[in-house]
Amino acid sequence: MSKTPLLDQLESGPWPSFVTDLKRMAAKKPQVKDLLAQLERSYQEKITHWKHGGIVGVLGYGSGIIGRYSDLAETFPGVEHFHTMRINQPSGWFYTTKALRGLCDIWDKHGSGLLNMHGATGDIIFLGTRTENLEPCFAELTANGWDLGGSGSTFRSPSCCLGPARCEWACYDTMEACYVLTQEMQFDMHRPSYPYKYKLKFSGCPNDCVAAVARADLSIIGVWKDDIRIDQAAVKAYAGGELKPRGGATPYAKLDIKADVTDLCPTHCMSYDGKKLAIDNRNCNHCMHCINLMPQALRPGTETGATLLLGSHAPILEGAQLSWVIQPFIVMESPYDEFKELNVRITEWWAEHGKNRERIGELILRLGMREFLEAAELPPAPQQVRIPRANPFFFWQQSDFDAEAKGRKYYTREGFDVE
Amino acid sequence: MALSKAELVEHIYKMVEAASGKRQLKASDLWKAVLKEHSELDKKDVQTAIKELIDGGRCVYTYFGGSYVELPRVEAAAKKG
Amino acid sequence: MSERKTDIGPPHYEQFLPPIIKENYGKWKYHEIPEPGVLKHVSETGAELYSVRAGAARLISTDFVREVCEVADKFCDGYLRFTSRNNIEFLLTDKGKIAGLKAELKKAGIPIGGTGHSVTSIIHTQGWVHCHTPAIDASGPVKAVMDDLFEYFGTHKLPAQVRIALACCINMCGAVHCSDIAMCGVHRTAPKIMHDRLRHLCEIPTTIASCPTGAIRPHPDKSLKSVSVNEPKCMYCGNCYTMCPALPCFDAEKGGIAILVGGKVSNAKSAPAFSRLAIPYIPNNPPRWPEVVAAIRNILIKYAEGANKWERLGEWINRIGWEKFFEVCDIPFTFQHIDDYKFQAYDTYRTSMHFKF
Numbered sequence: 001m002s003k004t005p006l007l008d009q010l011e012s013g014p015w016p017s018f019v020t021d022l023k024r025m026a027a028k029k030p031q032v033k034d035l036l037a038q039l040e041r042s043y044q045e046k047i048t049h050w051k052h053g054g055i056v057g058v059l060g061y062g063s064g065i066i067g068r069y070s071d072l073a074e075t076f077p078g079v080e081h082f083h084t085m086r087i088n089q090p091s092g093w094f095y096t097t098k099a100l101r102g103l104c105d106i107w108d109k110h111g112s113g114l115l116n117m118h119g120a121t122g123d124i125i126f127l128g129t130r131t132e133n134l135e136p137c138f139a140e141l142t143a144n145g146w147d148l149g150g151s152g153s154t155f156r157s158p159s160c161c162l163g164p165a166r167c168e169w170a171c172y173d174t175m176e177a178c179y180v181l182t183q184e185m186q187f188d189m190h191r192p193s194y195p196y197k198y199k200l201k202f203s204g205c206p207n208d209c210v211a212a213v214a215r216a217d218l219s220i221i222g223v224w225k226d227d228i229r230i231d232q233a234a235v236k237a238y239a240g241g242e243l244k245p246r247g248g249a250t251p252y253a254k255l256d257i258k259a260d261v262t263d264l265c266p267t268h269c270m271s272y273d274g275k276k277l278a279i280d281n282r283n284c285n286h287c288m289h290c291i292n293l294m295p296q297a298l299r300p301g302t303e304t305g306a307t308l309l310l311g312s313h314a315p316i317l318e319g320a321q322l323s324w325v326i327q328p329f330i331v332m333e334s335p336y337d338e339f340k341e342l343n344v345r346i347t348e349w350w351a352e353h354g355k356n357r358e359r360i361g362e363l364i365l366r367l368g369m370r371e372f373l374e375a376a377e378l379p380p381a382p383q384q385v386r387i388p389r390a391n392p393f394f395f396w397q398q399s400d401f402d403a404e405a406k407g408r409k410y411y412t413r414e415g416f417d418v419e
Numbered sequence: 420m421a422l423s424k425a426e427l428v429e430h431i432y433k434m435v436e437a438a439s440g441k442r443q444l445k446a447s448d449l450w451k452a453v454l455k456e457h458s459e460l461d462k463k464d465v466q467t468a469i470k471e472l473i474d475g476g477r478c479v480y481t482y483f484g485g486s487y488v489e490l491p492r493v494e495a496a497a498k499k500g
Numbered sequence: 501m502s503e504r505k506t507d508i509g510p511p512h513y514e515q516f517l518p519p520i521i522k523e524n525y526g527k528w529k530y531h532e533i534p535e536p537g538v539l540k541h542v543s544e545t546g547a548e549l550y551s552v553r554a555g556a557a558r559l560i561s562t563d564f565v566r567e568v569c570e571v572a573d574k575f576c577d578g579y580l581r582f583t584s585r586n587n588i589e590f591l592l593t594d595k596g597k598i599a600g601l602k603a604e605l606k607k608a609g610i611p612i613g614g615t616g617h618s619v620t621s622i623i624h625t626q627g628w629v630h631c632h633t634p635a636i637d638a639s640g641p642v643k644a645v646m647d648d649l650f651e652y653f654g655t656h657k658l659p660a661q662v663r664i665a666l667a668c669c670i671n672m673c674g675a676v677h678c679s680d681i682a683m684c685g686v687h688r689t690a691p692k693i694m695h696d697r698l699r700h701l702c703e704i705p706t707t708i709a710s711c712p713t714g715a716i717r718p719h720p721d722k723s724l725k726s727v728s729v730n731e732p733k734c735m736y737c738g739n740c741y742t743m744c745p746a747l748p749c750f751d752a753e754k755g756g757i758a759i760l761v762g763g764k765v766s767n768a769k770s771a772p773a774f775s776r777l778a779i780p781y782i783p784n785n786p787p788r789w790p791e792v793v794a795a796i797r798n799i800l801i802k803y804a805e806g807a808n809k810w811e812r813l814g815e816w817i818n819r820i821g822w823e824k825f826f827e828v829c830d831i832p833f834t835f836q837h838i839d840d841y842k843f844q845a846y847d848t849y850r851t852s853m854h855f856k857f
Binding site: 013018097098161182183215288319 | 504505506507508509510511512513515516517521525526528529530531532533534535536539540541549551555556557558559560561562563564565566568569570572573578579580581582583584586588609610611615616617618623625626627628629630631632633634637639640643644646647650653656657658659667670671672673674675677678709712737741742743745748750752753755763765766767768769770772774784786787788809810841842844
């Protein structure tokens with residue numbers, strides 16, 4: 001009789017079964033056999049059997065390893081220790097089979113052979129090894145050009161969409177920016193010195209394929225400032241049904257350009273007279289809807305860069321937040337000095353004022369957006385708010401009066417006068 | 420009183436030792452406390468000193484919801500029972 | 501011992517890019533999705549890159565990775581990538597090889613799809629396979645839901661894409677808070693204090709400090725050397741258990757799954773949005789969570805029937821109104837639906853006459 005009658009029920013059905021996959025490893029690895037047995041027990045009892053380990057790691061680092069222990073170690077000795085290793089992924093999650101097999105060899109030798117490609121933050125996740133295997137595994141990883149990613153109160157492994165590697169909408173080189181910033185921040189990634197975690201995600205356009213706006217403290221989302229590029233002949237081909245909407249990936253055979261595109265434009269900045277598509281680009285809000293629907297006819301402009309948004313995180317503790325626009329436009333080009341310097345001003349301010357386990361978005365809620373913007377040396381801009389305040393409780397600082405006296409706008413300090 | 424590099428390392432170690440079992444100190448607690456007394460130092464000096472303690476195995480980083488600098492110990496979760 | 505290498509960071513991505521990508525980096529002109537799971541990218545130079553997208557479990561073995569590598573060697577000169585949702589993309593330039601690749605994947609039981617107006621792979625957390633605070637498993641419910649919605653993975657039948665996510669507790673490591681449909685494991689009881697063990701295993705000051713809502717205090721009976729929990733203040737995050745293994749927050753009978761809907765991250769048409777509570781509690785019912793599977797299918801079907809072209813799930817609900825959503829989906833409205841947590845709450849109460857009976 002099977003030892004895992006409940007898990008066995010997850011072997012049927014068309015979607016790939018993790019149980020089937022794990023069972024085949026269990027034939028080779030006793031720890032996977034015990035893992036399945038413990039998991040079966042959780043399925044019976046409807047509770048977890050893991051304990052959190054907060055101390056194990058590799059020498060010198062305070063991140064990249066998550067300690068995990070079974071509370072049924074006597075019954076299932078194979079999973080007494082079952083630590084996670086986070087391995088920093090390459091930009092865009094591209095691999096050669098040679099590189100992947102190399103990783104598999106290392107993990108078969110030093111761990112359970114189970115993994116995630118990839119974890120929520122972006123790292124390769126190796127699941128399940130013993131404390132004494134951590135150092136040898138780490139040594140072999142680094143010898144082969146891999147390093148651990150972030151965990152704990154650190155600069156977490158940044159991630160990015162594949163950008164210019166395969167996408168016509170990339171408004172900056174997400175792959176390079178992600179790599180450069182990851183290398184730049186190695187000390188802070190491996191040696192926790194922040195109040196809590198800090199994530200960077202690079203998306204090449206407002207479709208935001210890596211969910212930067214929801215999942216990164218600092219979200220870098222590509223955008224253009226000039227005109228959407230139009231191929232009028234292709235627009236006609238969409239109208240005539242020769243080209244399929246969204247590259248063909250919809251149930252709809254033919255685009256009705258008025259009903260499907262221009263009427264749904266959130267700013268109503270476009271029109272179609274049956275011959276020509278006209279866009280009032282100064283009133284476009286870069287939502288991407290028209291471009292998504294007609295990828296052969298429309299493309300983002302060529303004056304490109306990114307918008308910086310700050311503060312998103314999952315619900316712990318003050319409730320989930322989406323990132324707020326803090327800088328409407330920044331040119332993102334190698335060596336990314338302007339961006340790097342701003343990133344340092346942000347993290348320094350947060351490290352100085354943040355309480356334990358307080359994300360940057362929560363700190364801004366506590367101390368106020370003005371205080372943050374001034375510390376980050378970012379001027380006020382209407383793009384930062386969806387709508388101005390409705391209450392009259394705004395305050396004036398001496399710097400405002402000084403600015404006023406010098407004939408500047410009420411905008412605070414020198415250097416902040418825009419235009 | 421200026422601290423030498425070696426003295427700074429010992430100073431930080433003593434802070435961690437004194438807090439052990441009472442309060443978990445973060446790296447930022449350490450640099451904030453040191454810089455308050457020793458304005459001639461900067462954050463980088465303290466970070467380098469912490470790195471020395473960690474690299475030498477005298478202190479370890481721990482993670483319990485937040486990350487701390489602590490003395491090495493056997494963790495509760497690793498104990499049986 | 502040889503010099504210890506640290507802080508080298510990840511390998512440079514360029515060494516993993518197929519030649520066609522290196523040659524056309526930043527030069528892509530447009531793309532098509534000729535069939536579900538197959539993307540075609542065309543460069544300014546006329547070069548064509550095909551990507552075949554395949555679904556996989558998130559929890560996989562090195563055996564599986566090696567299997568995938570064999571396929572990539574055979575058809576893709578050894579080049580492949582993964583998407584942000586655990587899909588695998590096989591990258592190739594020879595259109596003639598697509599049919600063979602698809603047949604090989606089919607033989608291996610690896611489904612092809614996840615493009616355009618589909619239900620693509622569910623992003624999720626670790627659950628009972630690895631996590632210390634989950635209310636539910638993760639891989640199990642995901643497998644059950646994907647089995648049920650399988651027809652939507654390899655087709656483009658829906659009004660828009662539908663992104664599903666699962667987090668096994670309210671810490672939401674999977675960041676499910678902006679998904680069209682999100683499953684979230686919920687504990688509903690405060691930690692049980694095991695006084696005998698706590699004394700030996702845990703440091704009291706650090707345990708108290710671990711509670712984000714300040715619900716943990718030293719136990720009034722000093723001789724116990726333990727703590728007490730102010731239960732009404734507890735939000736079941738499990739952080740105290742992280743610090744102290746004598747404070748488990750699990751309750752086999754009361755734990756379960758909440759369903760949140762209507763979130764998105766893209767900016768297309770409407771702004772990025774949070775998922776909102778649709779069903780506060782469904783019992784935890786392994787191994788196949790049939791009530792959860794049925795609830796998600798129900799919402800998906802009602803959406804597919806009711807939404808206009810191009811409408812995401814949340815856009816559909818915003819158009820018809822939430823009161824209508826609860827009616828159409830036959831979901832009871834409860835006190836749990838009315839937000840009373842911190843600063844976001846006031847923003848959700850209705851201040852207009854714009855509603856339906």
